[in-house]
Amino acid sequence: MADVSLAADKATGPGTPGPVVSRWRSQHLGAWLGVLPFIAFALLFLIIPTLFLIGTAFVDRDGNLTLQNLIDLGTDQVMSAFSISIRVSAASALFGAAIGLAIALAVIRGRLPNAIRSTVMTFSGVASNFAGLPLAFAFIATLGRLGLVTVILRTVFGFDIYKSGFNLLSFTGLTLTYLYFQIPLMVLIIAPAIDGLKREWSEAAQTLGASRLQFWLHIGFPVLWPNLLGTLSLLFANAFGAIATAYALTGSSLNIVPILLYAQIRGDVLHNPGLGAALALGMIAITALANVIYIVVRVRAERWLK
Amino acid sequence: MKSRRLWSWIVFGLGAAYFLLPLLATFVFSMQMRRGQLTFDAYLSVFSDNRFQSTFTYSLLCAVFAIVIGVVIVVPAAYFVRLRLQWLRPVMEFITLLPLIVPPIILVFGHIRLFNSSSILPLTNSTFGTDLLLTCGYVTLALPYMYRAIDTGLRTIDVQTLTEAATSLGSGPIRIMAQVIFPNIFVAVLSGAFLTFAIVIGEFVLASLLNRPAFGVYMQNIGANRAYEPSALAIISFALTWGAMGVIQLLDRFAPKQARRD
Numbered sequence: 332m333a334d335v336s337l338a339a340d341k342a343t344g345p346g347t348p349g350p351v352v353s354r355w356r357s358q359h360l361g362a363w364l365g366v367l368p369f370i371a372f373a374l375l376f377l378i379i380p381t382l383f384l385i386g387t388a389f390v391d392r393d394g395n396l397t398l399q400n401l402i403d404l405g406t407d408q409v410m411s412a413f414s415i416s417i418r419v420s421a422a423s424a425l426f427g428a429a430i431g432l433a434i435a436l437a438v439i440r441g442r443l444p445n446a447i448r449s450t451v452m453t454f455s456g457v458a459s460n461f462a463g464l465p466l467a468f469a470f471i472a473t474l475g476r477l478g479l480v481t482v483i484l485r486t487v488f489g490f491d492i493y494k495s496g497f498n499l500l501s502f503t504g505l506t507l508t509y510l511y512f513q514i515p516l517m518v519l520i521i522a523p524a525i526d527g528l529k530r531e532w533s534e535a536a537q538t539l540g541a542s543r544l545q546f547w548l549h550i551g552f553p554v555l556w557p558n559l560l561g562t563l564s565l566l567f568a569n570a571f572g573a574i575a576t577a578y579a580l581t582g583s584s585l586n587i588v589p590i591l592l593y594a595q596i597r598g599d600v601l602h603n604p605g606l607g608a609a610l611a612l613g614m615i616a617i618t619a620l621a622n623v624i625y626i627v628v629r630v631r632a633e634r635w636l637k
Numbered sequence: 638m639k640s641r642r643l644w645s646w647i648v649f650g651l652g653a654a655y656f657l658l659p660l661l662a663t664f665v666f667s668m669q670m671r672r673g674q675l676t677f678d679a680y681l682s683v684f685s686d687n688r689f690q691s692t693f694t695y696s697l698l699c700a701v702f703a704i705v706i707g708v709v710i711v712v713p714a715a716y717f718v719r720l721r722l723q724w725l726r727p728v729m730e731f732i733t734l735l736p737l738i739v740p741p742i743i744l745v746f747g748h749i750r751l752f753n754s755s756s757i758l759p760l761t762n763s764t765f766g767t768d769l770l771l772t773c774g775y776v777t778l779a780l781p782y783m784y785r786a787i788d789t790g791l792r793t794i795d796v797q798t799l800t801e802a803a804t805s806l807g808s809g810p811i812r813i814m815a816q817v818i819f820p821n822i823f824v825a826v827l828s829g830a831f832l833t834f835a836i837v838i839g840e841f842v843l844a845s846l847l848n849r850p851a852f853g854v855y856m857q858n859i860g861a862n863r864a865y866e867p868s869a870l871a872i873i874s875f876a877l878t879w880g881a882m883g884v885i886q887l888l889d890r891f892a893p894k895q896a897r898r899d
Contacts, residue, residue: 361810362717366725369714372706373732376773377780380747381739387750434652441645451649457875457882458656463839464856465874468867469659472666477864479662511659514652572740575841575853579860589742596746596846608750611743622738 385615388608400609408601409591409610416571416588417617419502423509424566428559430510431517438518439525452522455515462512467579470508474499500581508576513566520565524558561628568621572614588614660875667868679869688855696844696852699768700837703775704830707783710776712826715787716818719796733784736777745774745843767847774843779833786832790825791818828885835881839874 391397404410438448473480476493484490498504528551536546574589583590588610594600595607670678683689718725736744748770752760760766776783799821803813819826844851856874860867 359721362721365713365717365810365814366722368710369729370732372710372773372776373735373780376748376777377732377735377739377744380744380751381735383751384743384747430652433648437645437648437652441648442642443645443649447649451652453882453886454656456886457879460835460882461875461878464841464853464860465839465871468856468860468871469663469875471860472868472871473659473662479666480658511656514655568737572742574740574742575857578841579857582861589740592742592746593842593846596742596749607746611746614740614743615738618740619738622734626734 381615384608385612386608387605388612391605392603397605400603400605401612403603403606404609404613408586409606412586412588412591413613415502415586419505419509419587420567420570422502422506423513423570424563426506427510427513427566428517428563431514432521432555432559434514435518435521435525439522440528451518455518458515459512459519462573463575464579466508466511467576470499470504470511470580474504474507500584502585505577505580505585505587508580509570509573513570516566516569517562520562521555521558524555528554557628557631561625564621564624564628568618568625571618571621660872663868663871667865667872670865679865680873683859683866683869683873688850692850692852692855693838695850696838696840699772699775699851700834702772703779703837704833706772707776707779707829707833708787708826711780711783711787711829712819712822713814715784715791716796716814719788719791720800729784733781736780741774741778741840742842742846744777745846748774749846761847767849771843771847771849771851774847775833775837775840778840778843779829779836782832782836783829786825786829787822790822793825794818794821824888824891828888831881831885831888835878838877 388400389396389398391399434451437443438451470478472478474492474497475481476499478499481492484492499508532550533546536550541549572589574587574593577585577587578590578593581590583594591600592607592610592614595610599607601607601610665675667679668675668677670676670682714729718729749761752758752766752770754762760770796818799817800813803817808817839853839856840851841853841857844854845857856867856870859870
């Protein structure tokens with residue numbers, strides 16, 4: 332408290348009249364009035380709606396407390412939706428992280444011209460924001476049944492990717508599409524960590540006779556590893572909540588959780604309003620878990636990057 | 638050493654192929670509307686569509702209002718937290734992280750449940766109320782980016798000294814924020830604004846579930862019913878995203894980098 336009053340006193344300066352205490356009080360009040368709109372907004376449009384929704388997951392049609400909604404999540408339809416969602420998110424996060432790491436390493440430590448590095452970083456900023464409907468349109472125009480690459484492969488090379496089992500409107504297709512924003516996101520997040528691997532470390536390792544493999548095995552990877560794990564969970568959450576791309580790509584033919592929830596909100600396809608809230612609760616639980624892993628791991632990772 | 642460089646080029650080349658091919662294919666595809674010729678017909682068809690103009694204007698207006706509301710609530714909060722309520726910082730960080738944890742579809746689901754026609758605050762009863770709700774939803778989605786941009790801006794200026802100087806010259810808190818703090822963090826505010834714009838302009842889920850005629854809903858409609866226009870829309874969106882991000886990078890170059898005192 333003394334700190335605050337001191338700061339307030341300092342801020343007011345010598346020219347302002349009035350006793351110190353009332354000045355402090357009015358300044359403190361002013362600060363609160365400044366923060367109040369933000370807090371009120373967050374409560375009204377973020378926190379209360381989410382808590383309210385979570386609350387309705389535990390209430391049945393007649394307003395009684397129940398766990399039945401959560402138990403009802405165990406139907407085949409809902410479980411398969413969660414399973415596909417988790418698999419698509421995990422696959423796009425894993426491949427996105429691996430490929431993104433490879434690209435970041437190549438660009439930052441692979442002795443490529445500097446211009447390439449800045450171009451890749453700028454492009455990553457754009458591509459990680461290029462999601463939703465337009466991304467789906469782009470992939471339909473590229474790898475859809477009449478997409479340009481599909482057609483060229485068929486007419487010029489005589490190779491029909493659809494006859495050989497590929498389908499854009501499937502698990503593989505959706506994962507391939509999600510990679511378009513997952514890889515750049517990985518590049519953006521991991522680049523500072525790779526920059527943090529100091530040149531001196533690899534020089535020191537080399538002086539002591541370590542091979543490049545040994546350097547990565549014992550120094551590079553252990554330092555990057557918390558960052559990798561953290562980013563992985565962030566990418567997972569990122570894919571798990573996404574809906575627009577999948578909706579435009581597959582309509583409702585691929586039954587992932589956000590699309591099921593979307594259909595439920597529009598037309599109560601599960602024939603139980605409480606089940607929609609339970610579905611939402613399940614989604615929040617999964618993305619929250621992924622984000623908690625990200626934050627915890629990030630705090631640990633930052634020790635090395637100062 | 639040679640092989641390392643070669644590998645870097647291979648990885649870079651494969652990555653570039655994956656990222657550029659869809660753009661190129663989409664662009665070529667979008668020009669094939671007239672059989673056997675490469676034309677900009679699909680773009681003409683999109684631009685001359687009344688619904689394109691009206692939905693784009695609608696989303697643009699939503700973005701402008703979302704930016705204004707976002708700036709008005711975030712700037713004072715971030716300023717006072719930095720100046721006097723330091724202990725509130727973790728709370729602010731947590732609140733601004735929430736929109737990343739709660740997916741947009743759940744946010745709007747909560748909004749629909751909380752503000753429906755039979756609730757205490759029935760925003761969805763009127764068009765204006767629904768527009769307001771949609772805009773506030775957008776403010777929420779953009780909150781993590783807006784807050785971080787503004788907080789970073791505040792970190793690079795000396796909030797304490799500026800406030801003391803302005804106070805000793807007789808300014809009140811509102812005047813300090815409007816005439817001293819805001820101009821100093823204008824670049825940061827702008828980058829937050831462009832990020833908000835990039836989020837709002839093609840947003841689909843919120844607008845669709847609130848039944849508002851936004852650009853994202855129009856795009857979805859075109860995607861389901863037309864062949865060549867969607868790829869034209871994809872190229873237009875990519876150009877818009879590129880433009881917004883380009884402006885942010887440009888602004889970043891003008892932003893002050895170091896705090897004079899912390």
